[in-house]
Amino acid sequence: MKRFVSLYSGAGGLDLGFIAAGFTPVFANDINADAMKTYAAAMAAISKKTGKALNHRIVTGDIREVEELPEKGSAELVIGGPPCQGFSVAGKMDPNDPRSRHVFDFLAMVERIQPMVFVMENVKALAKNKRWAGTIADIRKKAEEIGYKTNLEVLNSADYGVPQTRERMFLVGVKNHSIDYDYPKPTVKEWMSVADALRKLPPLGEPGNDQACKAKITAAKNPVLRPSPFAGMLFNGQGRPMNLNKPAPTLPASMGGNRTPIIDQETLETGAPQWVEEYHAKLQNGGNLIGNVPVRLRRISVQEAAAIQTFPRDMPWYGSQCSRYRQIGNAVPPKMAFEVARSVAEAFGMDLNANSSLLDELG
Secondary structure (H helix, E strand, O other): OOEEEEEOOOOOHHHHHHHHHOOEEEEEEEOOHHHHHHHHHHHHHHHHHHOOOOOOEEEEOOHHHOOOOOOOOOOOEEEEOOOOOOOOOOOOOOOOOHHHHHHHHHHHHHHHHOOOEEEEEEEHHHHHOHHHHHHHHHHHHHHHHOOOEEEEEEEEHHHHOOOEOOEEEEEEEEOOOOOOOOOOOOOOOOOOOHHHHHOOOOOOOOOOOOOOOOOOOOEEEEEEOOOOOOOOEEEOOOOOEOOOOOOEOOOOOOEOEOOOOEEEHHHHHHOOOOHHHHHHHHHHOOOOOOOOOOOOEEEOOHHHHHHHOOOOOOOOOOOOHHHHHHHHHOOOOHHHHHHHHHHHHHHOOOOOOOOHHHHHHOO
């Protein structure tokens, strides 16, 4: 078994993928207390199911202030997703945002531990947006200064069986420069739809899908129309309707209120045409605005958001409802993480035994 240190672990999306691939955690850290409670409970659940204890150190707090950090040689791999709000197009893209400096704190830990390889995950914008060209160049330069050859790519989670078109940057650093790392190839020919994922869950309100979002849906008085009925602004807030027949767009960390995505319950249950498509066509043809939104429209639950991210169905979530949505929206889809983990193992010729029971639960 190859060991890994997890930084900026959140609820453990990246970790679950690497554990499913056969890697073993030795240390995990995040500053968010709710996320660390969720993470610890998830690790305990895995230990119980597999009969093999995951008794690694789980530390809550700022990594820059943590005592007894992992030492050199304590792990072959360091993984993590430093805070991305400073880089995200969904935020202000502020170059002075202090959260943007965490990418260099991540590299400081890599320098301390000196693993064979590191995997840093972040938003697509850090790799592709011209505003951050200097920053990503500095990150790669720093990685090279501490001895790592870097590889940079943006992957789409839908290519790996995740019902979500979430694009994320993966920076992979390799200590041995003679090793050529290849990113995972797509594993599916057809993308999974939101409906395919949600129909695996119990009906809303039943155990296993009982953490409903209570934010009301109202029709926009001045709707913004786009060519697609699933874009624009047809309802209050920024929680847009999702096309159940396609993968979801990227789930935001701001879910929990009126930014929580909307689905059509009747379509989910029966496959009937989606009401929002009919309403959109009506507005495009000069029709009148509606007064009340039909009850068939509702916002996704916590467990449904987790299913779209491919977390295990029985994943325990801690904190307030908004905190739970935030943990899910900030996570790396475990199913996507598994494919990255497997590609790392293949590049290094690591003989790993995949955790089949956990892998079967992802998505």
